[in-house]
Amino acid sequence: DAGVTQSPTHLIKTRGQQVTLRCSPKSGHDTVSWYQQALGQGPQFIFQYYEEEERQRGNFPDRFSGHQFPNYSSELNVNALLLGDSALYLCASTPLGEETQYFGPGTRLLVL
């Protein structure tokens, strides 16, 4: 049974560009959450998707948007990249109603 997968593993962008990160949840998981982890910090909740709708959102600007597809996979889009967006972006999946979240390996984004 494959775990949560994310692509790409690493990405380098320049300020002002746009980026799309992808996540495939564990089999049977219908809820996907995204987190941003800056170096030396704990993960910060960005948003959560269920049934293709954004269910909850953290304290992130509108430059951060997402999407969930009918197969439960998800994308995180960040527009107008800033240097401060450099971080590890983590995707986590869970069946709705369950409390444990299963994390993918992350995508490391570097903005120059």
Added chain:
Amino acid sequence: SQQGEEDPQALSIQEGENATMNCSYKTSINNLQWYRQNSGRGLVHLILIRSNEREKHSGRLRVTLDTSKKSSSLLITASRAADTASYFCATDLPTDSWGKLQFGAGTQVVVTP
């Protein structure tokens, strides 16, 4: 701002010793979870303790929760080199914030042979 704060920030021990780290949080919770992260990669879920529980065990892990003090501790017994990692506590708030985990900054643990 982060809900949970771990203490200490870093811990260095020898194999076979016990490692204890603490987590304090600010508001009422539904549950508190501990995760491990190796070398800045994905997080691995270790243990979940609900707000009505006081202690939980899983293998060499023991977690306690004191809701009156808004604090939790994670004990790793008989540590191994493979336990070297960063450990994070995460709180899950009640009702409409379910699933929105709030993490602390973590405790970096180094276990030397």
